[in-house]
Amino acid sequence: MKPKNQRLTLALLALAAIIAAALLALSALKDQAAYFYTPSDVAKDRVQPGAAVRLGGMVEKGSLKRLPDGVTITFVVSDNAASVPVRFKGIVPALFREGSGVVADGKFDAQGDFLAETILAKHDERYMPPQVAGAMHKSASLKK
Amino acid sequence: MIAEAGLAALWLGAALCALQLVAAGLAVRGQDALAGIVRPVAVAQAALTALAFALLILLFVRVDLSVALVFENDHSAKPFLYRFAAAWGNHEGSMLMWVAILTVAGAAVALFERKLEERTLLATLGGQAAIGLGFYAFLLFASNPFARLFPVPPEGRGLNPLLQDPGLAFHPPTLYLGYVGLSVAFSFAIGALLTRDVGPAFARAMRPWVLGAWIFLTIGITAGSYWAYYELGWGGWWFWDPVENASLMPWLAATALLHSVTVLATRDGLRAWTLMLAVLAFSMSMIGTFLVRSGILTSVHAFAVDPRRGSFLLALLFIYIGGALALFGARVGTVREGSRFDPISREAGLVANNLLLSAILGIVLVGTLYPLLVEAATGTKLSVGPPYFNAAAGPLALILVAIMAAGPLLRWRRDNLKPLARRIAPAAILALAVLAAVKLAAPTIHILSLLGLSLAAGLALASVAPLWKRNLLRTPLFVWGMVVAHLGVAVSLAGMACDSSFTVEKLVAARVGERVAVGPYSITLDAIDPTFAENWQALQATLLVRRGEGDTLTLTPQARAYWAPPTETSETAIHTALDGQLYTVIGKQAADGRWQLRLWWKPFVTLIWAGGALIALGGALALVGRVWRGRRKPAEQWL
Numbered sequence: 207m208k209p210k211n212q213r214l215t216l217a218l219l220a221l222a223a224i225i226a227a228a229l230l231a232l233s234a235l236k237d238q239a240a241y242f243y244t245p246s247d248v249a250k251d252r253v254q255p256g257a258a259v260r261l262g263g264m265v266e267k268g269s270l271k272r273l274p275d276g277v278t279i280t281f282v283v284s285d286n287a288a289s290v291p292v293r294f295k296g297i298v299p300a301l302f303r304e305g306s307g308v309v310a311d312g313k314f315d316a317q318g319d320f321l322a323e324t325i326l327a328k329h330d331e332r333y334m335p336p337q338v339a340g341a342m343h344k345s346a347s348l349k350k
Numbered sequence: 351m352i353a354e355a356g357l358a359a360l361w362l363g364a365a366l367c368a369l370q371l372v373a374a375g376l377a378v379r380g381q382d383a384l385a386g387i388v389r390p391v392a393v394a395q396a397a398l399t400a401l402a403f404a405l406l407i408l409l410f411v412r413v414d415l416s417v418a419l420v421f422e423n424d425h426s427a428k429p430f431l432y433r434f435a436a437a438w439g440n441h442e443g444s445m446l447m448w449v450a451i452l453t454v455a456g457a458a459v460a461l462f463e464r465k466l467e468e469r470t471l472l473a474t475l476g477g478q479a480a481i482g483l484g485f486y487a488f489l490l491f492a493s494n495p496f497a498r499l500f501p502v503p504p505e506g507r508g509l510n511p512l513l514q515d516p517g518l519a520f521h522p523p524t525l526y527l528g529y530v531g532l533s534v535a536f537s538f539a540i541g542a543l544l545t546r547d548v549g550p551a552f553a554r555a556m557r558p559w560v561l562g563a564w565i566f567l568t569i570g571i572t573a574g575s576y577w578a579y580y581e582l583g584w585g586g587w588w589f590w591d592p593v594e595n596a597s598l599m600p601w602l603a604a605t606a607l608l609h610s611v612t613v614l615a616t617r618d619g620l621r622a623w624t625l626m627l628a629v630l631a632f633s634m635s636m637i638g639t640f641l642v643r644s645g646i647l648t649s650v651h652a653f654a655v656d657p658r659r660g661s662f663l664l665a666l667l668f669i670y671i672g673g674a675l676a677l678f679g680a681r682v683g684t685v686r687e688g689s690r691f692d693p694i695s696r697e698a699g700l701v702a703n704n705l706l707l708s709a710i711l712g713i714v715l716v717g718t719l720y721p722l723l724v725e726a727a728t729g730t731k732l733s734v735g736p737p738y739f740n741a742a743a744g745p746l747a748l749i750l751v752a753i754m755a756a757g758p759l760l761r762w763r764r765d766n767l768k769p770l771a772r773r774i775a776p777a778a779i780l781a782l783a784v785l786a787a788v789k790l791a792a793p794t795i796h797i798l799s800l801l802g803l804s805l806a807a808g809l810a811l812a813s814v815a816p817l818w819k820r821n822l823l824r825t826p827l828f829v830w831g832m833v834v835a836h837l838g839v840a841v842s843l844a845g846m847a848c849d850s851s852f853t854v855e856k857l858v859a860a861r862v863g864e865r866v867a868v869g870p871y872s873i874t875l876d877a878i879d880p881t882f883a884e885n886w887q888a889l890q891a892t893l894l895v896r897r898g899e900g901d902t903l904t905l906t907p908q909a910r911a912y913w914a915p916p917t918e919t920s921e922t923a924i925h926t927a928l929d930g931q932l933y934t935v936i937g938k939q940a941a942d943g944r945w946q947l948r949l950w951w952k953p954f955v956t957l958i959w960a961g962g963a964l965i966a967l968g969g970a971l972a973l974v975g976r977v978w979r980g981r982r983k984p985a986e987q988w989l
Binding site for chain 1: 583623687690705706708709710712713716717720721730731732733734735737738741746857859920935938940941944946948
């Protein structure tokens, strides 16, 4: 192989690898990215059951119930305009409580209930995840 | 007074940094009038920023509440260690640490670098000063750590309790040493591009610096992973959180650089590509700094949200990465092509390693930036999580492991498939045997875990193969380094595969006195008691743990409530056995008085971090070997 050719071959190889990686990445992204929904978004356009979704809003006051098994809870996430029933099995973050902001990763079942796999709450008293702040802001402006 | 002295030291440091840039710039253009002052100025500058950083730590230890930053993050009731470490557990303090490490790295180059050609060295110090200037400006104009507060409040607001852990004293400094240490590789590349001096001698000079930064980065990532594992109480050790990716991306680039610089040093190949990687590695560090410090992400690492800081950092990012790439584009044509090699050779193996590492880097970068770009462009919020990263990066990582097994068994320059096949055969047979055995024992195992275990076994054997029939005492230290580091990858991979496929998790609501079985353990909830320390109170579960007929151990997971700032955290209790860890978390009390317990048996999970430590140890052996050999036999150093 001539010197010029080797450098060219390597460059082309690198380019091909990077393009392949990018295509792989983008196709995986299309399937795997979880879109963020507020309860109003859910009410507006129905989410495909089983699709990975991130749901954000407020835990409605008086909606939190513990099931008899002791480890499953149900509650309602609302943004003051619409609401979604949620079911979660696990230990909730320490700052998870009624009337507080919440972001849940999971999917909808066929009945329209949200099955949460992970629940994120505020990290501490001073701080609210921007997604929650954004969701609250969005619903506040919807009501006006 | 201390705060003012610190600020003054910073301003003085910035002025010296500007002087260093000018003097080095003149020297590179051939005017040597100021060339003599570049090294001393670099050292003086580092002394000043180190002083400023030490003064900030002093303010934190003394809880001087007249300083805004101390008020925001400190509290007199905190133990000494957390008052000390709180100095960098916040935005401004961590940026000051960033700059201090940057300048200290520059001073280290000025003091200890003897192999590099003088003009390239001056250009390198100029590059270091150019980076420094931007970040001094960021500190002084957008993140002053020494700003005063009036009137002086009676008590501080305290540190985020998730950070109140010995990990804070250890993880950020090591991670930053790695992150910012890569600036030296970046400046070396800039220097070499400016003076057009790229060759084996340059590569041999750059290699120890890359190795040093890479070792710290490896330790920092490993320590951070273990910290997140036991502190968050979620049982996971890597979450593909953007902040974690921010540290992984420079590591991937630095790992690629480490291997390509060896090709350049040994065989004078991959010249332009090595320069590119050096620029890329530190660019990833800066992108990481931007992601973590701009407030664009939410996490325990994003301390403050201030849009001005984000734009400032973004501007710096564009200037440095854009400038370096422009210089690379303008000069790369004049970099002579290095020597050639065959498609089957050690070089080709290292090229494959570099391509795969770059592809993985690309996948992580796309997954990390995609949600940010989509949100900026369309306002749609989305998140990219583990399913994407595992599916896209996992297979490539496994191919990389296979190449890693074969690479060290290849000869430089030219090799043949037949002898390679003979050399790799034992490892391949072992990998196939493990594959069959695991598939038989656990038919439902996920394909990635199955291949992971099989390849880990093959790699473990292949990585010690270079020592075969060698006199172990006379084997050079850097060969040992490679062996140990590759073995570390195998160990870590085995731990990851075991954790993801054999972990047993149990979530129960238990009454006091009730017994639960998880994995080989039987666990009794003995009592729930209140307990307290100087800055928190907690409910503590006493778990009596027994394995078979063995002794009874006690584990005490806690649900803690801190009061400065008011926060609740969950403290895990972990029992480490030879073959894995028992991981316990206490949750809420159910309405009928039962307590939620989350219990994991994680077989061989400790191998993940043990592997990380081995990788870093391998790097350290290689570094010592290279530096020592370089000193002892300067004439034979290319061997």
